[in-house]
Amino acid sequence: xxxxxxxxxxxxxxxxxxxxxxxxxxxxxxxxxxxxxxxxxxxxxxxxxxxxxxxxxxxxxxxxxxxxxxxxxxxxxxxxxxxxxxxxxxxxxxxxxxxxxxxxxxxxxxxxxxxxxxxxxxxxxxxxxxxxxxxxxxxxxxxxxxxxxxxxxxxxxxxxxxxxxxxxxxxxxxxxxxxxx
Numbered sequence: 001x002x003x004x005x006x007x008x009x010x011x012x013x014x015x016x017x018x019x020x021x022x023x024x025x026x027x028x029x030x031x032x033x034x035x036x037x038x039x040x041x042x043x044x045x046x047x048x049x050x051x052x053x054x055x056x057x058x059x060x061x062x063x064x065x066x067x068x069x070x071x072x073x074x075x076x077x078x079x080x081x082x083x084x085x086x087x088x089x090x091x092x093x094x095x096x097x098x099x100x101x102x103x104x105x106x107x108x109x110x111x112x113x114x115x116x117x118x119x120x121x122x123x124x125x126x127x128x129x130x131x132x133x134x135x136x137x138x139x140x141x142x143x144x145x146x147x148x149x150x151x152x153x154x155x156x157x158x159x160x161x162x163x164x165x166x167x168x169x170x171x172x173x174x175x176x177x178x179x180x181x
Contacts, residue, residue: 009047011073014066017048018055022088025095027061028173034125035065041119047075049094051087058094099175 027035044066048059056063057079066074082090112121154169156162162178169176 007047007077009075009077012050012054012076013073014063014071016054017050017063017074017076018053019060019063020056020091023056023060024092025060026170027064028171030125030173031061032064032068034123035061036068037120037123037125039065039071040069041124044071044075047077049079049090050076051079051082057082057087057091 039062044062046059046062048062049057050059051057054076059076063074079087079090112126115121154165156165166176166178
C-alpha cells in the first residue's frame, strides 16, 4: 500500500490546534453537546485532520467538544500530503459527503429500540421528535417516499432580520441557506 494512504495518529495539546478561519461548517450547542457525549461514552475514535502548522482541516466540532470535556490532548492525523487547494476542497468535501447519505429509517428504528435501554440516545443527538417521525414512517403506506431533509422557508423583512434569524438557527444546529425570493 502507498504510504500516503496510511494514517499516522499523533496526540497534540488542544491549544496547539488552530481552527481554519474559513471553515464553512458551523456547529451549534446541541451538535457540540452530542459530539462531547459520544466522545465521553465511546472515546475519541475519529482523529482531527490537520495541515501545515496545525490548522484544522476537518474536526472543528470535535475540537469544540474536546474543549467542553476539558481534554488535555486529542488525536490528529496530518494531511500535509495535500496542496493548499486540495486541503480547502477536502474540508468542504468531507462535510458535504456526510450530508449526501440518507438514513434507512427501518434499520435505525430497530437499532434505537434495541440500544435505547443501554444508551441515552437523546444525549447522542437523537431526539423524541425524530423518533416520532420514524414511527410515523413505520405506520405509513410503503408507496410514500420520505426524505431526510425537509425545508422550511422563513421570510424576513430586511437583511438584518435575515442575518439574525440565520445565525440563531445555525447556532441551534440547523443547516441554513439564505436565498432571495
